[in-house]
Amino acid sequence: MIIIGEKLNTSIQKTMEAVQNRDEEALIALIRAQEEAGADYQDVNAAVGGDELAGMQWLAGLVLKHSHGGIMLDSPSTEVIEDVIKKVGERPVIVNSVTLSERLSLLPAIFEAGAAVVGLPMDGGGIPRTAEGRKKNAERLVDKITAAGIPPEKIFIDVLAESAAVADENLMIALSSIPLINAIDPGIKTVCGVSNVSFGLPGRVNINCAFLSAAVAAGLQSAILDITSPAVKTALLSSLAVVGRDEYCLNYIAHMRGMKG
Amino acid sequence: MIIIGEKLNTSIQKTMEAVQNRDEEALIALIRAQEEAGADYQDVNAAVGGDELAGMQWLAGLVLKHSHGGIMLDSPSTEVIEDVIKKVGERPVIVNSVTLSERLSLLPAIFEAGAAVVGLPMDGGGIPRTAEGRKKNAERLVDKITAAGIPPEKIFIDVLAESAAVADENLMIALSSIPLINAIDPGIKTVCGVSNVSFGLPGRVNINCAFLSAAVAAGLQSAILDITSPAVKTALLSSLAVVGRDEYCLNYIAHMRGMKG
Numbered sequence: 001m002i003i004i005g006e007k008l009n010t011s012i013q014k015t016m017e018a019v020q021n022r023d024e025e026a027l028i029a030l031i032r033a034q035e036e037a038g039a040d041y042q043d044v045n046a047a048v049g050g051d052e053l054a055g056m057q058w059l060a061g062l063v064l065k066h067s068h069g070g071i072m073l074d075s076p077s078t079e080v081i082e083d084v085i086k087k088v089g090e091r092p093v094i095v096n097s098v099t100l101s102e103r104l105s106l107l108p109a110i111f112e113a114g115a116a117v118v119g120l121p122m123d124g125g126g127i128p129r130t131a132e133g134r135k136k137n138a139e140r141l142v143d144k145i146t147a148a149g150i151p152p153e154k155i156f157i158d159v160l161a162e163s164a165a166v167a168d169e170n171l172m173i174a175l176s177s178i179p180l181i182n183a184i185d186p187g188i189k190t191v192c193g194v195s196n197v198s199f200g201l202p203g204r205v206n207i208n209c210a211f212l213s214a215a216v217a218a219g220l221q222s223a224i225l226d227i228t229s230p231a232v233k234t235a236l237l238s239s240l241a242v243v244g245r246d247e248y249c250l251n252y253i254a255h256m257r258g259m260k261g
Numbered sequence: 262m263i264i265i266g267e268k269l270n271t272s273i274q275k276t277m278e279a280v281q282n283r284d285e286e287a288l289i290a291l292i293r294a295q296e297e298a299g300a301d302y303q304d305v306n307a308a309v310g311g312d313e314l315a316g317m318q319w320l321a322g323l324v325l326k327h328s329h330g331g332i333m334l335d336s337p338s339t340e341v342i343e344d345v346i347k348k349v350g351e352r353p354v355i356v357n358s359v360t361l362s363e364r365l366s367l368l369p370a371i372f373e374a375g376a377a378v379v380g381l382p383m384d385g386g387g388i389p390r391t392a393e394g395r396k397k398n399a400e401r402l403v404d405k406i407t408a409a410g411i412p413p414e415k416i417f418i419d420v421l422a423e424s425a426a427v428a429d430e431n432l433m434i435a436l437s438s439i440p441l442i443n444a445i446d447p448g449i450k451t452v453c454g455v456s457n458v459s460f461g462l463p464g465r466v467n468i469n470c471a472f473l474s475a476a477v478a479a480g481l482q483s484a485i486l487d488i489t490s491p492a493v494k495t496a497l498l499s500s501l502a503v504v505g506r507d508e509y510c511l512n513y514i515a516h517m518r519g520m521k522g
Contacts, residue, residue, distance in 0.1 A: 168505035175478055175504070197503065201510060202517040203495070210474040210499035217436055217475030234464070238471035242458065243436070244429035249462060256463040 001240060002041070002222035004072050004094075005034030006195060008059055009045040016049040019059065027059070028066045030228075035067045037227040041094060042067060045074035053080050060084050064091060072096050072118075072224070078103050085113045094118060094156060100141055107148035116154035118191060119145060121181070127160050129169075131176035134160060138181045142188060152187030156222060161192040161215075164207060165200035171211055178218040194225040194232070209235035217243050230259070262501060263302070263483035265333050265355075266295030267456060269320055270306040277310040280320060288320065291489075292327045298488040302331035302355060314341050321345050325352060333357050333379075333485070339364050346374045355379060355417060361402055368409035377415035379452060380406060382442070388421050390430075392437035395421060399442045403449060413448030417483060422453040422476075425468060426461035432472055439479040455486040455493070470496035478504050491520070 007030045010016040018026040034042055042063050046055030056075060063071050070092030075081050081095055081103075093115035098104050100123035110117050121128070121137035128134050138157045145155050159181060161174040178190050197211045198204035209231055212223065216239035226232050234255065241252040268291045271277040279287040295303055303324050307316030317336060324332050331353030336342050342356055342364075354376035359365050361384035371378050382389070382398035389395045399418045406416050420442060422435040439451050458472045459465035470492055473484065477500035487493050495516065502513040 164502050164505075165510055168508060168510075170505075171503045172478075172505050201502075202514060203499075203520070206495050206499040206517075207503060207513075209470070210477075210496060210503045213471040213474035214478030214500070214503060216471075217433075217478065234467050235471060238464075238467040239475065241425050241462070242432050242468060242471045242475060244425075244431075244433050247429060249426055249429075252468075253463060256467075259464070 001216070001220075001236070001245065002189065002191075003039050003227050003236075004041040004043050004191075004222060004224040005037070005039035005227050006043055006193070006224050007034055007226065007228065008042055008063065009074070010048040010050070010055065011045065019046060019055050020050055022058065024062065027062050031063055031066045033228045035069055037233060039069060039227050041070035041072045041092065043072040043074050043096065043224055047074075047076055052077060053083060056080050056084050057087070060088060064088065070094065076103075078106050081106055082109050085109055085115060088113075092116070097158065098141070098145070099123065100137060100144070104144060107145060107150065111149040116156060117145060117150060118156045118158055120158045120160060121177075122160065127162070129173065131173050131180055134173070134177040135180040135184070138177075139184055142184055152185040155185075155188040156191040157181050157184075157188055159190050159192045159215075159220070161194070161197050161211065163199040163201070164197055164211075171197055171214075175211075175214055175218050178215060178220050182219050182221070189221040190219065191222040191224065192220065194223050205229060205231045208232060212236060213239040213242070216240060216245070234259070262477070262481075262497070262506065263450065263452075264300050264488050264497075265302040265304050265452075265483060265485040266298070266300035266488050267304050267454070267485050268295055268487065268489065269303055269324065270335070271309040271311070271316065272306065280307060280316050281311055283319065285323065288323050289327045292324055294489045296328045296330055298494060300330060300488050302333045302353065303328060304333040304335050304357065304485055306335035308335075308337055313338060314344060317341050317345050318348070321349060325349065331355065337364075339367050342367055343370050346370055346376060349374075353377070358419065359402070359406070360384065361398060361405070365405060368406060368411065372410040377417060378406060378411060379417040379419055381419045381421060382438075383421065388423070390434065392434050392441055395434070395438040396441040396445070399438075400445055403445055413446040416446075416449045417452040418442050418445075418449055420451050420453045420476075420481070422455070422458050422472065424460040424462070425458055425472075432458055432475075436472075436475055436479050439476060439481050443480050443482070450482040451480065452483040452485065453481065455484050466490060466492045469493060473497060474500040474503070477501060477506070495520070 198207035
């Protein structure tokens with residue numbers, strides 16, 4: 001399971017304030033907390049609340065300096081991605097995102113950088129309302145991405161988990177699309193933003209954990225989530241133990257010992 | 262989702278002691294707590310720790326007197342079932358269990374009583390190690406049960422969720438068997454004992470909740486569990502909201518309001 005920490009995102013009020021104030025201490029604490037909790041990558045998104053390019057450059061610099069893992073460059077702007085991707089050196093990088101109708105012009109720069117990419121299986125018509133529709137879009141997207149030289153192993157397909165509060169069927173569509181998209185190619189990985197699923201609901205972490213457990217059982221291979229939340233981390237490790245992706249449940253058992261210690 | 266409360270089982274130390282001491286107060290409190298928490302049925306099992314027939318008669322009497330819901334008669338003994346099933350009158354009853362090689366002689370008494378039955382999809386050879394094997398056994402069992410006059414609507418098939426600690430593949434086999442067994446007939450319901458899945462592991466409720474969320478997403482239609490556990494109840498309601506089995510998430514939202522109130 002590839003874990004992507006979600007906290008360095010200016011759509012989170014506290015992070016936005018810390019970025020606006022260039023509060024290094026607060027952000028370094030977040031970066032270290034995410035890495036210690038097990039984040040393989042740190043998502044960096046500065047699209048809200050100020051000069052995105054400057055914010056992204058500054059945040060990415062902090063991640064490179066104060067963590068050892070990978071970085072996910074998360075931006076709606078091709079200019080921002082094209083600038084920052086040249087500055088991240090040898091670190092593992094994932095660009096989030098391209099769609100069938102947006103930001104495909106980034107593919108050559110992603111290929112050049114040896115980076116990975118998240119593809120959203122949607123086109124100008126929006127998000128398909130069936131798992132089969134998402135799978136078909138994912139196939140078209142994988143074709144376009146591999147045609148740019150990027151191998152399947154560097155492709156993440158987002159299963160587009162929306163809020164359960166918006167439409168009852170939202171999450172079963174996303175969950176059902178996981179095995180369909182995994183079946184496209186053994187190299188590609190399914191991914192999604194777990195916290196989206198509870199937008200607008202009370203006790204959000206409960207919904208996040210229930211979805212995560214179902215998604216892990218459906219075969220989700222990576223997730224953008226709040227790994228610093230003890231509830232989320234425990235749900236993740238429990239789910240991996242349940243589905244046999246934790247040999248002899250050893251990671252889960254070690255985690256529980258740590259929680260008590 | 263049909264909820265079966267698991268607490269009236271003498272394999273739980275406290276329950277065994279309360280049954281041995283004929284501690285009415287303690288057991289009435291358990292019965293009421295399960296019903297208030299949302300149990301549709303109360304599982305009654307007195308197989309451990311004393312005279313099973315007398316224990317079962319006494320426990321079943323308390324359930325009939327102090328709750329309004331159904332009763333699950335859970336015993337390895339055909340004699341005990343045959344005795345108690347005649348005494349439960351008009352209440353909804355589920356007999357737990359028959360297998361392809363055990364207790365099939367109960368079917369006429371179950372039919373006579375208008376009761377439902379849990380079938381374990383196993384034969385003398387034990388528990389199949391594949392979902393497909395469990396489905397095939399379930400089909401054979403459904404044939405035998407319906408041949409005795411019991412309609413599919415009164416058949417529960419247990420998907421045989423064993424402990425994650427015993428073999429890494431145990432729970433993916435059980436989870437994968439849920440949609441296969443649901444597909445046998447629209448009337449039959451899948452069921453399992455949720456607490457089994459964490460036997461031998463620390464922090465058992467975490468594993469129980471992760472499995473429950475995955476099982477609800479896979480289509481599980483009823484469960485024997487500790488509905489008096491706030492964590493389990495929250496995971497159940499969260500899971501039903503995630504998979505769209507809670508219109509507009511209204512039950513989940515009401516539950517969260519109650520937790521705060």
